[in-house]
Amino acid sequence: MTDDEIIDVCRRIAQERQAPPPAPPEAVAEAERVIGFAFPALLRRLYTEVSNGGFGPIDGVPPVDVGSWQEHIAVPYENGPDPSGRIPAGVVPLYDWGCTMWSMIDFRDPDGAMWSNADGDCWRQGITFGQWLVAATDGKLRFAWPDGVPPESEWHRPNAPAGQQES
Template structure:
């Protein structure tokens, strides 16, 4: 979206706060000792003095009627607490849990950063809580207005979004790829059972309980994997999620993810979909349990991210995209080396497109 289009889109949001006065903009620029990026300046002056963006919106400038943050009134109020350690940065939006979206006002494009102090200091002693989001303010607002940034934050985190945006996607025509012949279920289970460092399998009661809680039946191959191989932790990406069991990590269970993102009045995906595997870059692999073969789907709310010369390429822009492979084919890809350590999860879209050339594309999910 152009700056003009973004401003018009923001102005169309109902219940906006009044715009800021030129005097208020002059004051914030005096305090920070620098001009605001042109787009942010225009938004404050032409659209609203804060309150637009994700959820309850970004902070405003002096005089804003923003009432959603109980500690901070506006960006000027926040700036003295951060300027010495993080010069050039404005704390714009609070996601909760100490996580903020931060903008570098020294660049006219307004590069966005994520402040997340919740890292484990013992595991990552050198990790800095301020990470580049790999988005400009315009891109951040575009993703926010579409709701995709919120979806990515809820199903992953902002650091994962930054990783997703760190490099451009591979276009289908650039991909050297030949689909491997799908292995039989017995061979998949046998090969996976011989892998080192497997966790314990799940009990039949645990698998049945998960199905009952989610109101669906797992594909037979996935059920066998839990019962005969391991209760999650094995497979592509960060490994498939398991079912609830004593000692299992709740946030790595399919029931937890199903409850968080597939239930309630506004689920992210249609009924019958299970969040099976996180790739760690705001991308997930989901399995459609309505079909015993387990068709696989890609959840990628902030993609595709194409090079400027490829923006017209034929790539499915949907948040939920068919992978054009079954669970058995997906596991075969992993066992035969397609999803190696160096595999970029954003390439899943290109793989899906290439497979779509030889595999009939499934219809859109109902819901």
């Protein structure tokens, strides 16, 4: 699917979800200033042409200038990238799966390589932001565990009682 086709699909979904109007270019520029890297082209277009958040899986990605963006992205980056060194500079949280699990996008890559983060560990997903969005719009996107296998824990046991197992 081309970027223009992805934009069209995301625009339709944003309208169905009654997502907010597009972000002002100044909000994107301020986010880039805080992060220290330019947005990947497709992500920039979605924020400035489609909606200030709300596109992507389930309830969508956060807006660039308020709420979740400020809490999870802007505030940490104001102090520099992850001080633990687990998350490379320019790899930015994009979608909160809950339970300290995030899909992240690499601002250093023009195609927006996608990463996963869970419990402080970070790894490449092996797909681009465009591929991630296509999977989301097709209803096939799931959290990307390393090797496709979640760790053994109370929350991730294959036979966990209903309501305790991650999707």
